[in-house]
Amino acid sequence: MDSPEEDFSFDSESETSELFPEWLNRASADLAECAGLCIDCAEINLEPRFVRAYDLYEGARRGENHRELKVYRSFDDGPPYLADFYYVASLGDRLSRESTCNLCSFLKKTIPAPEHGTYKILAFCSTESYLFDAPQNDTRSSRPWGLWDHNVFMAVVPEVPGIPKTGVPLRWFETDLPKCGPIYRLTEREDLHRAAIPNLVGREADWHKLNDWFRYCKQVHRHCAPRKPHGASLPGFRVINCNKKPPVIESRPWAEAYVALSYVWGLESGGDWPQTVQDAVELTAKMGETYLWVDRLCIDQSNAQEKQFLISKMDAIYEGAEFTIIAAAGDSRTGIVGVGRTPRAAQPVVDLRKQSRMPRDFGYYDGAGDYEDYDDEALRLFGVNEREMAERNRDGEWLDLHRHGLRSRERPDLTQMLHELRLRQKYNVSEAHFRVFQRIARDQNQPIDNFMDYIEDFSQIQGIPMQEFALHLLRDVEESIGVPPGTITTAEDIPVLPVTPSGKPRAGLPKAFALEDNYITLLSTMEDARITIRNSEWATRGWTYQEGILSKRRLIFTEKQAYWECCGMAAQESLVLPLSLLHDPETGQMFDWCLSGIFDGDTHRVPELQYGFKPASTQKVYEQIVKLNGHIKAFTSRRLRYASDSVNAFLGVAARYSVPGGLALFQGLPVWSGLLSNDTPALAITFALSLSTWAHEGNPQPDRAGLTTAASPRRDAFPSWTWTGWEGTATFAGSSAYAKDEDHPREAFAWSHGLHVDVFEAIADKGQVWSGLWCADLVVHGDYAGEAAAVPLTTWAGVQHMATDQSRRWILRIMNPRVLRHEYLTTEDMEGEEKMQLHTSVPMTMADLERGHREGNLLTVLLFVGMSPRLFDGGLRFLLLRRVPESGRWERIGRLAVAVEEGAMNKLMTAGDVISGLPVYELGGYIDVI
Structure with missing residues (x-):
């Protein structure tokens, strides 16, 4: 049948509506009623849009259309954004309203706050999701996109003024998409090289998938094998035999295979084992293992000596397990979600009836029930018309950034x-x-x-x-x-070369799978399991921190799905990834552009997602110290039931970073136990640096630049000069506010990590000349009657027994202290975030500081000077001390950090030059810090 409108073309949806308003409205209403959709959703027709979006991205990969993923900003200095993505539809504010529409109800479940703002739907290429990082430099491995078939997912995106229909906010991939979860069509399981295929998550865990993860890791990942030295034993080691009915606790050699459990203890009554342990027994057997280790049951709680010994061996126990079960939902009474009786949260799913007609904005009505395409390439490719494409104010690539935008806390390479x-x-x-x-x-x-x-x-x-x-x-x-x-x-x-060879056959979208004919099933892969784990109660407890960190393989159960993370890969139950294609054959691990896990130093934070897996044994010194600092910050942000656990619950992590002649921890503070390049011990200088660098995260004081205060309670059983003696989040970075300043990424990084990290990195450089480092004369002694002499911090062998010994209260003695003249602490000349940062662990104003120094109740003592030409900038570190009444001793309540710029550093080549110019005086004698 010929179209009566064959001589007409229409430039917008509104013109089409004017010609056929009655027919369109009647057809939309009929379709909506039979499909359970509102009239607006009935007009979307998602199936052909998936196809069109696939054509857009496939064409770009083959070089058939010009589409580059770049960062843009409008001419009127609007927000930065990413473009060009396939536009599906505007949702307006209808997700904020009550509705019986099946699609609206489904879409509401895929975003955290549907009641706020207006939204749109965009379609994306699966290889451009947050799961895969963009290229950084030539040292990173190339992407084999040309060998793969991609997929298309959709997502609900906020409508932001200044961002066109085809754009998303700059960090939407990192901040919003992982919280929402991509929306895929449910498809047939096909043996193709797809970047991602969605998986329908059932009420019970997919045991086939879980076992596949475990088997694949054992076959491919050489770094994930349990770490058990040949012939090593562990006295007092016991496990649960899961094959016996009922299961029993029995002594077994540590060398045998076993599974470990990590969970929140909760309030347990005597008698039966808690539900989480019972489910863990069942899970262990279903994974083909026999023995299960559970701390509360397998450690004799009545034997204090054996208990302390096994606590100190947590690194060996968790690293020696075949894998660790982590119950990240609820506590011991909850059970393991997906294993026992505890139900999972429902995965958002919707069945939609396929529509025979094309969507209205795909073209114009031909009079025979179909729509014909506009003769408009922009419309065909991006789902919008030429006018809308022209309205996008392209101001070139913004700041020459890659697609994930500023990397405000990444170390310059x-x-x-x-x-x-x-x-x-x-x-x-x-x-x-x-x-x-x-x-x-x-x-x-x-x-x-x-x-x-x-x-x-x-x-x-x-x-x-x-x-x-x-x-x-x-x-x-x-x-x-x-x-x-x-x-x-x-x-x-040079033009961008296609990533997919032109001769490679087009695979098209994967074949849709639905329970009924003429339907498509949409499902959300849900919030990324990494985020769910981070927000769980399990992630707030101090003891569970090292249990997760120390394990080589982890099988985590959230309230929504299961998640696997080992030393070589990360995978979640709601998404099928081509593991063999994602693995680097040289390293035997996922490529360094694949999204890694959350247990590797706890550094996976938005807006900079962490990519790649790297074994600790191959890490450089600066990487190790950054990771260790991250461990301390993450651990101290968690809750502990008993103050004594401030050390006990971190002993396993400390053991991992204690290497003879290298990095070690002394009472929780990172030190270098070996020598400098001039064969002098590095212990004193690195101890003084760590001692005077760590600080509690707090609130910057708006009325005084450079002052940040916290309200951290003391743990009197431990020294005040180390973070173990306090509650609260401890960090070795600079000002938390300044470090998060995304407008000054390089400065923020240098201030946050520069001096502390660079000194440790320079120690490993045998060509380094150490003429520009100085530290105060420090000794440590035990606070008990009959102490013969204080122990100087000269060699690691002399103080190694003090590293974790809790039997004494160790006192820090500062010999011949150099004290800052208090009037310079508050002077305007030394103020400013770029030069001075003062952190206190207790609430304090500048008036309190002034009065306390004037009355002799406060002292600011110089601890460290770093002026090595190896470093970007120099720096000074002071301790802020408060007098302890009636004891004649002091306690550490903060630290002062002063940056020395490169120009001044070049003029002052020795520490003596720096000290001679400082407003400090020698107090004489010594002061003790408890």
């Missing part, structure tokens, strides 16, 4: 920068020409080192000097794509 500099010097090429080589190497998935070697050989064969060969390559590129000579002059002008 100096190693990579130096490596590139050496390559340029080796081949004697300019930076501009080097970028050409680098760009072409990246397009060809070649390491830059190998590519430069190849180019050098080829240049000699061609008789073209290396200094001119980049121009030769640019001419070749111009000729290959048919543009006039001189069009391409820089690396940025």
Whole structure:
């Protein structure tokens, strides 16, 4: 039948509606009534939109359309955003209203706050989700997208003024999408190389999937095997035999295979084992294992000596388990969700009837019940018309950032920068020409080192000097794509090469699966399990921290789904990932661009998500100290039932970072137990640095720049000079407010981590000259009658017994202390966040500081000076001390950090130069800090 409108074309949906308003409204109402949808949702017709979105992203991967994932900002200085994604529909504010619509009800469940704001639906390529990081530099492995078939998911996105229909806020992928969960079509399980396939989560855990994770890890991950030295034993080790009916506790050699359990104890009554333990017994058997270790049952609680011994061996127990079951929902009475009787939270799912007609905004009505496409490429590709595409104010790539935006707390990759500099010097090429080589190497998935070697050989064969060969390559590129000579002059002008070969067959969307014909099933993969775990009660308890950290393999059960994380991969039950394709054959672990887990140093925080798995044994010193600092911060943010657990519950983590001649912990503070490059002990200098760097996170005082105060209760059983003697979150960073300043990422990083991390990193550099470091003369002694002498911090062997000994209350003695003149503490000359940061563990105003110093109840004592040319900037560290009444001793209540800029550092090459210019005086004698 010929269309009566064949000579017409329409530029907008409104024009179509004006011609056929009665028919459209009647058809929409009929469709809505039979499908259980509101009229607006009945017009969306999601199935063809999945297809169109797939075509957009597949075309971009094949180079058939020009679409680059970049960061943009509108001309009127609007919010930064990412574009161009496939636009599906506007939801307006209807998710905030009561509705019986099946689709509206489903969409409400996929966002945290549907009652606030207005929303839209966009469709995304699965390889562009937060699960995969964008390229960072040439040292990271390339993405094998050309070998894969991608998928399409949809998501509800907030409508933000200044962001076009096809855009999302800059950090939406990191901050919002993991909380919401992508929306996929339920599809057939197919043996294809798909980046992601959704999984329908049942009431009971998918035992086949869980066992697949376990088997795959055992077969592929060499770093995940239980750590048990040959012939090692563990006296007093007991386990539950899960194969006996009923299960019994029995002594077994530690060398045998066993599973460990981590859970929140809760209020347990005597008698039967708590439900969580009973479920863990059943789970252990279903995973093909026999023995289960549970701390409360397998440690003799009445034997204090054996109990303390096994507590100190927590690192061995959890690292030695085949895997650890983590019950991250409820407590011991709850049971393990998905294993026993405790029901899971329902996964959002909706069945939608397929619609035979095309959506209204796909084209114009042809009079025969169908819509024809507009002759409009922008409409076809992005789901919007030309006018809407033109309204998007593209102001170029914003700040030259990759798609995840600012990386405000990431360490500058100096190693990579130096490596590139050496390559340029080796081949004697300019930076501009080097970028050409680098760009072409990246397009060809070649390491830059190998590519430069190849180019050098080829240049000699061609008789073209290396200094001119980049121009030769640019001419070749111009000729290959048919543009006039001189069009391409820089690396940025080189067109993006397709990631999918043109000869690769198009797979299309995976085949939909539904329980009934003519229906499609949409499901949400739900909140990312990592976030659910972080928000659980389990993640607030101090003891569970090291249980999760120390385990090599973890099988976690949340109220929504199961999650696996080991040393080589992370996977959740609601999403099927192609594990074999995601693994680097060289490392045997997931590629470094795959989203990693949450137990590796507890550094996975938005807005900078953590990618890649790296075994601790291969980490550099600065990586180890950053991770250790992260462990301390995360552990101290949790709750402990007993003050004595301030040390006990961290002994396992401490043991992991205690290496003879290397990094170690002394009463909870990171130290270097070996030597400096000049063969002098590093213990004193690193102890003084850590002692005077840690601080409690608190609230910056608005009326005084540089002052941050906390209200942390004391734990009198431990020294005040270490974080174990206090409640509250302890950090080795600078001001928490300044460190989160995303407008000054480099400065924030340098202030947060620079001095503490760089000193430890420089220690490992045997070429370092240590002329610019100084620390106060510190000794430690036990507070008991008959102490013969204080122990100087000269060698690790002399103080190693003090590292974790809780039998005495260790006192810090500062010999011949250098005290800051108090009038300089509050002077305007030393103020400012960039130069001075004062953190107190107790509430305090500047008036309190002034009065306390004037009356002699407060002292600010110089502990550390760092002026090594190896560091970016120098720094001074002071302890803020408060007099303890009637004892003649002091307690640490804070620290003062002063930054010394690079210009001043270059003039003051020795610590003596710095100290001589400071407003300090020698008090004489010594002071004791309890």
